Amino acid sequence: MSVNNELVTVNFGPQHPSMHGVFRMRVTLDGETIVDIEPVFGYLHRGTEKLTEERTYVQIVTLTDRLDYVASMSNNLAYVSAVEKLCSIEVPKRAKYIRVIVAELQRIASHLMATGFLLQDLGTFGTPLMYCFREREKILDLFEILCGARITLSYMRPGGIFQDTPNEFWSELETFMDNIPGQINELESLITGNEIVLSRTRNIGVLSPEDVINGSLSGPMLRASRVKWDLRKANAYEIYDELDFEIPIGATGDTFDRYLVRVKEMKESIKIINQCAKLIKPGPVRNEDVPLVIRAPENEAYAAVEGPKGELGFYLVSDGGISPYRCKIRAPSFMNLTLLKEMAIGGKIGDLIVNFGSIDIVLGEVDR
Amino acid sequence: MYGLGLFKGLSITLKNLILVNRTNTIQYPDKKASILDLAKNEKKNLILYIIKNPLNTVKSFLGLISITQHAPQHPRFRGEEFSWYEERCTGCASCAKYCPLGIIKIVTDQTGKNYQEGQSYDIETFDIDIGRCMFCGLCVEACPYDALHMGSGFEESQYQRDNLVINVEKLKKTEKKPSHWFRPQLASKKDYSPFDDEVKWDSVGRHQKPTQKDLKNKWIRSDIE
Numbered sequence: 057m058s059v060n061n062e063l064v065t066v067n068f069g070p071q072h073p074s075m076h077g078v079f080r081m082r083v084t085l086d087g088e089t090i091v092d093i094e095p096v097f098g099y100l101h102r103g104t105e106k107l108t109e110e111r112t113y114v115q116i117v118t119l120t121d122r123l124d125y126v127a128s129m130s131n132n133l134a135y136v137s138a139v140e141k142l143c144s145i146e147v148p149k150r151a152k153y154i155r156v157i158v159a160e161l162q163r164i165a166s167h168l169m170a171t172g173f174l175l176q177d178l179g180t181f182g183t184p185l186m187y188c189f190r191e192r193e194k195i196l197d198l199f200e201i202l203c204g205a206r207i208t209l210s211y212m213r214p215g216g217i218f219q220d221t222p223n224e225f226w227s228e229l230e231t232f233m234d235n236i237p238g239q240i241n242e243l244e245s246l247i248t249g250n251e252i253v254l255s256r257t258r259n260i261g262v263l264s265p266e267d268v269i270n271g272s273l274s275g276p277m278l279r280a281s282r283v284k285w286d287l288r289k290a291n292a293y294e295i296y297d298e299l300d301f302e303i304p305i306g307a308t309g310d311t312f313d314r315y316l317v318r319v320k321e322m323k324e325s326i327k328i329i330n331q332c333a334k335l336i337k338p339g340p341v342r343n344e345d346v347p348l349v350i351r352a353p354e355n356e357a358y359a360a361v362e363g364p365k366g367e368l369g370f371y372l373v374s375d376g377g378i379s380p381y382r383c384k385i386r387a388p389s390f391m392n393l394t395l396l397k398e399m400a401i402g403g404k405i406g407d408l409i410v411n412f413g414s415i416d417i418v419l420g421e422v423d424r
Numbered sequence: 425m426y427g428l429g430l431f432k433g434l435s436i437t438l439k440n441l442i443l444v445n446r447t448n449t450i451q452y453p454d455k456k457a458s459i460l461d462l463a464k465n466e467k468k469n470l471i472l473y474i475i476k477n478p479l480n481t482v483k484s485f486l487g488l489i490s491i492t493q494h495a496p497q498h499p500r501f502r503g504e505e506f507s508w509y510e511e512r513c514t515g516c517a518s519c520a521k522y523c524p525l526g527i528i529k530i531v532t533d534q535t536g537k538n539y540q541e542g543q544s545y546d547i548e549t550f551d552i553d554i555g556r557c558m559f560c561g562l563c564v565e566a567c568p569y570d571a572l573h574m575g576s577g578f579e580e581s582q583y584q585r586d587n588l589v590i591n592v593e594k595l596k597k598t599e600k601k602p603s604h605w606f607r608p609q610l611a612s613k614k615d616y617s618p619f620d621d622e623v624k625w626d627s628v629g630r631h632q633k634p635t636q637k638d639l640k641n642k643w644i645r646s647d648i649e
């Protein structure tokens with residue numbers, strides 16, 4: 057009997073049950089060991105950057121909802137910050153607080169989803185995912201109170217937010233904030249000490265600090281590899297300089313650390329929201345001098361926020377018209393995906409999916 | 425001890441399984457009715473209901489009866505049934521200009537009638553293609569006279585695409601249940617809920633009509649002419 061040891065090419069995706077969205081990987085295998093990976097993407101390309109060139113500045117807010125569709129608020133925030141920088145628009149203080157509150161709520165929702173799907177990739181059949189979704193659903197309810205939609209929010213406008221919060225929002229937020237720390241602790245005690253999870257994620261997909269900096273990664277991926285870099289501290293936009301919070305970092309940079317950093321970040325977000333809810337004062341929420349059709353001066357601007365997945369930036373170039381001449385989106389998911397090859401090569405095929413899940417990508421943002 | 429974390433996790437799942445009041449699933453659109461729900465629906469005493477409807481009692485114990493249940497919504501919900509007020513609309517087509525997808529089509533009277541300032545255009549066509557609408561609500565934001573409002577329904581599915589286009593006749597006929605989206609004057613009305621109550625055209629908008637200068641400031645920045 058002869059042993060057949062030639063390399064096999066396996067095609068993961070675009071419609072594969074263990075894939076996130078319509079991502080495709082051509083994996084070359086030597087038995088179970090990965091020899092090469094070729095990522096193929098673009099299946100969800102909608103030409104967002106081109107579409108912005110024929111829409112007015114406010115209309116583009118609706119397009120940004122559809123980039124990273126599990127974190128629309130952060131996309132809205134990044135885009136309107138870029139427009140405000142471009143046209144030098146002042147934002148009222150109350151609007152800044154509300155923006156930070158909703159951005160942090162969105163971070164919790166996005167991290168819950170990332171954690172849930174990482175565990176789904178590990179083979180837990182739904183239980184942790186459903187616990188995560190239960191909490192995320194409550195955040196979506198809060199968003200529905202605020203802006204009447206759950207996913208495609210279009211909440212922010214250049215110069216503030218579209219309308220002040222309704223009264224019932226604050227009481228609902230308080231109930232939610234009372235419950236969420238317990239729920240996150242429950243999730244943590246379900247997963248963090250679990251021996252199966254530990255053996256599947258410890259020392260899997262290790263990235264060194266040099267790797268992540270050279271790969272221009274950002275967000276939890278970067279911080280899990282011991283690099284203490286957060287735009288909320290490094291470039292305190294909105295009102296983050298007034299708030300007291302910490303940047304959690306990982307120990308080794310493996311998949312488990314990336315999960316742990318996300319859980320710790322959720323706890324920091326809770327701290328931030330509680331502080332904002334205390335500090336917020338009544339006042340205007342929208343700069344009334346900003347017209348519906350903004351005519352930006354001939355200029356260019358880049359503004360970035362620390363989204364749930366990393367540095368989310370918008371680069372706008374204006375030629376003096378009512379729509380941008382060019383809009384470049386720095387999508388964190390896309391950048392974080394570049395190190396998939398480094399993480400996976402030499403590992404086993406079962407770990408490939410776990411590594412991929414720990415990056416936490418959304419294809420709407422990768423393909424744009 | 426190896427395996428302790430596993431048992432800790434299992435105890436949490438067991439806790440969530442046994443504590444039934446932690447169920448978060450909402451049965452929609454139908455819910456299996458218990459005898460309590462049925463009695464509550466008919467506004468009757470439970471014992472009285474059981475005596476009068478013995479058949480329903482048995483059926484509900486077997487789980488054969490279901491009652492309609494609505495998904496919880498909030499008053500700012502951006503729904504499909506646009507509320508449009510003929511009396512308030514001037515045919516300025518601000519909504520059509522502001523729509524990111526260009527799905528609102530407005531044709532006004534083409535006879536060349538001499539309109540005076542303050543008069544409204546006669547509207548011939550007002551089509552909203554909700555098959556392509558993404559319910560961003562920007563048309564509502566743009567409307568200077570508070571004539572167009574978001575609705576609160578979301579169950580308007582149709583078999584034909586053509587039926588998804590809302591035309592003037594449909595807009596006139598729909599129940600006027602405007603949502604709170606971008607209408608703070610409706611939110612400040614204490615006893616108004618967009619799911620039950622209808623609003624007349626004269627109480628839906630702001631008290632004063634915006635002036636030409638206001639409109640100009642709203643649309644273009646005054647320092648750049």
